[in-house]
Amino acid sequence: MYTAGIDIGSVSTEVVILGDEGVKGYSVLDSQVDIEKTAEEVLDIALDMARLKRTDIAYAVATGYGRNNIHYANRQVTEITCHAIGAHFLFSNTRTIIDIGGQDSKAIALTNDGQSGPRVVDFCMNDKCAAGTGRFLEVMARVLDVGIKELGPLSQKSTTEVNISSMCTVFAESEVISLIHQKYAKEDIISGLHTAIARKVLSLVQRLNIKEEVTLTGGVMKNIGVVEKL
Amino acid sequence: MTVVEEQRKRQREFFALQFQKRLKRSPGYSPLKSSQARERAMFRLFLESFREGSIVVWKSTFVPSEIIYSLGAIPLYIESFSAVAAAIDICPPMLDASEKCGYSRDSCSFLRAVLGASHKDILPRPDALVSTSYYCDGDPKIFDILAEEYKKPHFYLHVPYAAEAEWAVEALAEQLEEITLELARLTGKPFDRERLSEIIQNSNEARKHLLKANELRKHIPAPMLGCEAIDYIASITQLWGSPELVRASKLLCEELEERIEKGVAAVNPERFRLLWCHLRPYYNDEVFNYLEGQHKAVVAFESINLITWKEMNPAKPFRSLAEKLLANPAIGPYERMSREVVRMVRDYQIDGVIWMSPWGCRHFNSMAQLIKDDLRTVLDVPFYILDLECIDKRNYSKEQVRTRLDAFIEVLGGRKEGCTQRG
Numbered sequence: 001m002y003t004a005g006i007d008i009g010s011v012s013t014e015v016v017i018l019g020d021e022g023v024k025g026y027s028v029l030d031s032q033v034d035i036e037k038t039a040e041e042v043l044d045i046a047l048d049m050a051r052l053k054r055t056d057i058a059y060a061v062a063t064g065y066g067r068n069n070i071h072y073a074n075r076q077v078t079e080i081t082c083h084a085i086g087a088h089f090l091f092s093n094t095r096t097i098i099d100i101g102g103q104d105s106k107a108i109a110l111t112n113d114g115q116s117g118p119r120v121v122d123f124c125m126n127d128k129c130a131a132g133t134g135r136f137l138e139v140m141a142r143v144l145d146v147g148i149k150e151l152g153p154l155s156q157k158s159t160t161e162v163n164i165s166s167m168c169t170v171f172a173e174s175e176v177i178s179l180i181h182q183k184y185a186k187e188d189i190i191s192g193l194h195t196a197i198a199r200k201v202l203s204l205v206q207r208l209n210i211k212e213e214v215t216l217t218g219g220v221m222k223n224i225g226v227v228e229k230l
Numbered sequence: 231m232t233v234v235e236e237q238r239k240r241q242r243e244f245f246a247l248q249f250q251k252r253l254k255r256s257p258g259y260s261p262l263k264s265s266q267a268r269e270r271a272m273f274r275l276f277l278e279s280f281r282e283g284s285i286v287v288w289k290s291t292f293v294p295s296e297i298i299y300s301l302g303a304i305p306l307y308i309e310s311f312s313a314v315a316a317a318i319d320i321c322p323p324m325l326d327a328s329e330k331c332g333y334s335r336d337s338c339s340f341l342r343a344v345l346g347a348s349h350k351d352i353l354p355r356p357d358a359l360v361s362t363s364y365y366c367d368g369d370p371k372i373f374d375i376l377a378e379e380y381k382k383p384h385f386y387l388h389v390p391y392a393a394e395a396e397w398a399v400e401a402l403a404e405q406l407e408e409i410t411l412e413l414a415r416l417t418g419k420p421f422d423r424e425r426l427s428e429i430i431q432n433s434n435e436a437r438k439h440l441l442k443a444n445e446l447r448k449h450i451p452a453p454m455l456g457c458e459a460i461d462y463i464a465s466i467t468q469l470w471g472s473p474e475l476v477r478a479s480k481l482l483c484e485e486l487e488e489r490i491e492k493g494v495a496a497v498n499p500e501r502f503r504l505l506w507c508h509l510r511p512y513y514n515d516e517v518f519n520y521l522e523g524q525h526k527a528v529v530a531f532e533s534i535n536l537i538t539w540k541e542m543n544p545a546k547p548f549r550s551l552a553e554k555l556l557a558n559p560a561i562g563p564y565e566r567m568s569r570e571v572v573r574m575v576r577d578y579q580i581d582g583v584i585w586m587s588p589w590g591c592r593h594f595n596s597m598a599q600l601i602k603d604d605l606r607t608v609l610d611v612p613f614y615i616l617d618l619e620c621i622d623k624r625n626y627s628k629e630q631v632r633t634r635l636d637a638f639i640e641v642l643g644g645r646k647e648g649c650t651q652r653g
Contacts, residue, residue, distance in 0.1 A: 065629060080637035081644075119644030123637060127617040207599060207615075209606065 002052060003059045006039055006073065007082065008066030011102030011134055011219065013038045015046040017057070025050030035066040043072070080123050084110045087215040088118040095211035098230065100201055100220035102134040107205040124207050131169045132200035134220050139169055140193050143176050144186055151190050155225030158191035165196065172196070190225065198229035235282055241352060242280035248318040249273040257457070258519055264482035265458050271474035276311070279304045279354035285417045286354050288376065289468070290361040290369040292558065293387060294551045296433055296471035297410045298360075300426035301419040306354060307468035312343035316512035316621045324350060325622055338590035339621035341372045348376055356382050357417055360409060364389040364561050366593045383416065385409045389555060393562035402552035410548070427544035429471040430551075434541050439479035440464045441537055446486040447530065448578055451495035452503065453486045456529020457518030460510050464535040465558065502527040502642045505574050508586040508594055509534060513623035517631060525639045531578040536570060564597045568604040575611050582612040582642045588620050612645065614638045 002024065007014045009031060017025040027045035032038045039062075047053065054072075062073035063082040070076075079101075087094045088110060097108040106125040112118040126133065141148045162184055164175055172193075179189050197220070220226055231239070253269065279286045285303035289295065298305040315321045324346030329335060331349060333342050347353050359382060361373040370386050377384035387405050390398040414421035440462070447454060462482075469475035488494075504521065506529045511517055521527045539557035542550030559566040575583065583605065587595050602613040616634060619625040 065633070076636075078633055078637040078640055080633075081640045116644075116647055119647070120637070120641050121645070122612065123641070124615070125634060207602075 001058045002050070002056050003061075004043065004046070004057045005082070006043065006060065006062050006064075006070055007079065008035055008039060008062065008064040008070070009079070009102050010065060010104075011138075013042045013064075013066070015042045017046050017050045017052065019050075024052065031066070035069045036071070039066070039070050039072075080106060080108055080125075081120055083217050084108045084120045085118055087217055088112065091213060091215050093213045094118075094215040096205070096208065096214045098201055098205055098214060098216050098221075099218040100133055100197065100226070101218040103130040105133050105201045105204060105218075105220075107201070107208050109208045109211065122208050124204050126200070126204065129168065131172065132197045134218070136169045136172065136197065137193070137220060137223065139173055140176055140190075143173055144180070144189065146186065146190075149222075151194075152222070152224035152226070154187050155190040155194050156228070158185070158187040160185075160188050161195060162188050162192040163195075164189070164192040194223070194225040194229045197226055202230070237351075238280045238282065238354075241354075242277055244352075245273075245280075246277055248320065249277070252318050257515055258523065259455060259458070261458055262454070262482065262485045264478050264485055265461065267481060268462065268469070268475070268478040271469055271472065271478060272310070272314070274474075275304060275468070275472075276306070276314070276354070279306055284354070285357050285419060287413065287417075288356040288359040288373070290373065291365050291466050292362045292389065292555055293360045294406070294470065294555065295468045296426065296429045296547070296551060297406060297413070299471040300410070300429050301414055301417060301421065303357070303413070303417055303419060304354075305468045306356065307466075308344045308353075309340040310463075310468055311347070311353065312340040312621050313509070313512040315343055315347065316623070319513065321513070321621055322624070324352075325624070335622075336590060338366065338368050339588070339619060339625075341368055342590075343621050345372065345375065348379055356380055358382055358413055359384045360387065360413075361385075362387040362389050362555075364558070366591070383412075385412065389561060391562055393556040393558075393566070398556055399549060399552045402555060403548040406551055407548045423547070426547045430542050430544040430547050432473055432476055433471050434544075436470065436475040436479045437537060437539075437541065439476070439483050440535075443479060443482045443486055444531070444535060444537065446483065446490060449490050450503070450579065451497065451500040452528045452530045453489040453494060453496060455496045455518070455522055456504070456506055456532055457510075457515055457522060459535060460506065460518075460529070460532045462535055463509070464537055466534065497522050497526050497528040499526060500528050501525065502581040502639070502646075503530040503579055504528065505531055505533070505571070505578060505580040505583045506586065507533040507571065507583065508588065508591070509620050510586070511618060511623075511626060512620055513626065516628060517618065517635070520632060520635060521639075525635070527582075527639060527642070529584075530580060531574055533571065533574065536574065538570065560593070560597075564600045565604075567597055568601045571601055571605060572608050575605070575609055580611060581646070582614070582638060584638070585613060585615045586618050586620075587615050588618060589625060612638065612641050614641075 002019050004017050012028055013031045014028045025046040027042045029042045060073045061075050062070040063077050063079045067076040083097055083099050087097045099106050104126050109122040110118050111121050286306050287298045287303050288306045288308050295305040321343050324343045327346035327349045328342040359373045359377050361370040373384050392398050504527050539554040559570040585598050598615045605613050
């Protein structure tokens with residue numbers, strides 16, 4: 001039996017197709033204005049990779065902010081639960097998840113009492129504002145004129161970190177511009193940005209009853225600089 | 231008719247029309263007759279305050295209405311006005327007006343709405359103002375501004391933090407008596423101790439009915455929607471002491487008994503039972519409708535409807551009112567509130583707690599994590615701190631709120647499933 005999971009996030013849309021033997025296909029596209037069209041395209045690419053047809057998919061689950069707009073999904077589940085169950089699937093000792101996505105960050109606590117499978121017991125999310133998330137880093141990468149993938153390796157070369165606010169993306173952007181004008185090294189500014197993100201998300205995590213192991217998820221966790229700060 | 235009288239008449243007609251629209255609305259469920267009676271009483275009280283010759287005393291949340299009624303004056307509970315204004319959708323220009331005057335959008339939207347309304351002069355003018363140091367420090371400061379604006383006296387009731395100390399009762403009772411006598415002198419309405427005793431008896435009568443209603447609401451399935459029940463705001467309503475509250479609360483008990491007898495469930499099937507802490511968004515019913523309608527998670531009880539004070543002694547009205555005020559679990563150390571939350575969770579067989587956390591409500595927000603941690607230790611019941619705005623709909627993001635509610639319901643679902651599987 002083959003199943004599909006689709007995540008329509010603020011930045012990217014992903015599909016993964018699972019069979020009994022594990023991952024058969026996957027695909028990642030930028031989220032477009034037309035959510036449904038993106039959902040169709042991303043599924044077709046993943047199906048091609050898996051050498052499967054639509055009719056081979058027995059069950060599909062949608063998550064992310066566009067989860068209620070996917071007509072081929074049998075069920076909608078929030079990204080909070082999906083992150084938790086997904087992390088547990090990959091790392092079965094996971095009990096705490098820290099996720100930083102395109103526009104939200106969250107901390108999730110889960111349990112696995114061995115009888116009913118893993119389940120979420122508590123969570124908290126960023127509120128009011130998306131500063132300190134993936135969008136925040138995208139804006140800063142543009143201001144610093146570096147690629148988003150370069151941020152992590154560059155920050156590892158930092159020698160003196162600078163303090164940057166994470167209260168508001170727009171204010172932080174002007175802070176970064178000011179630091180550039182003051183001739184601070186890009187590496188140090190980037191390191192400061194990563195610290196700001198880490199502090200913001202840790203303030204969420206500390207509201208939970210943190211248990212090991214901790215798994216980091218979300219696009220921002222591809223950034224080694226942020227991971228090191230956490 | 232003078233210009234002021236003409237203006238009052240126009241304002242009264244405007245609000246009467248808005249209230250009529252509100253009463254005729256279709257909230258998506260059939261409200262109880264008692265709820266409609268309570269709502270009508272609230273609207274009538276407000277409209278009365280526009281009448282020529284009415285003595286109007288503006289009060290903040292915990293100022294006892296009883297002392298104001300006893301003088302034949304009308305208590306205008308200003309935070310409640312903000313809620314009504316949000317419900318009839320006249321808040322945005324009021325909030326804009328307060329912001330134009332320099333009040334931060336980060337501050338309490340209940341008070342900002344009142345400031346804006348006063349700048350636009352759409353409220354019944356006060357003859358005097360009374361505020362308390364609890365619930366929040368913002369109240370007396372805003373009342374100072376309002377008193378200055380209307381050139382009327384502002385009386386301040388200092389509620390001691392040491393709520394359980396005997397001296398606190400004495401201190402508060404003295405202040406209450408002093409303020410009542412001063413209001414009587416100012417308004418030219420002689421203070422009548424017997425009248426206050428009668429009002430206290432009304433309060434006792436309504437308390438008896440509302441306690442019974444709270445008891446009836448422990449029934450499973452819940453006989454009443456939280457969306458409807460939360461508007462009683464039983465712990466703080468300005469109707470305390472009025473015969474209207476006695477009638478509405480008596481009728482509420484009768485209706486709840488009838489529903490229970492007939493097996494009427496507010497939510498069918500009832501999947502989860504929630505405890506809701508703090509107030510609610512007043513600009514729409516979406517959050518409650520989503521929980522109770524879509525997710526079948528009934529808000530079985532609300533902390534704002536908790537009645538914690540004992541029956542008052544009509545022969546000792548000021549002392550009794552002081553005791554009533556100090557029985558509020560939000561006064562003093564957070565453990566008082568924590569104990570009540572634990573009790574409500576047990577009494578109403580709650581599956582999960584939603585602690586609404588409005589941006590500007592510093593006092594209430596400061597307790598949230600402490601109470602969550604306490605509850606985790608004592609009962610291990612899921613507790614979610616939900617950022618949500620009461621008055622300012624500009625700060626409401628439907629999808630963000632829905633994702634959080636969906637996830638919380640998934641937590642409750644996973645927990646129930648786990649319990650079932652464990653047998």
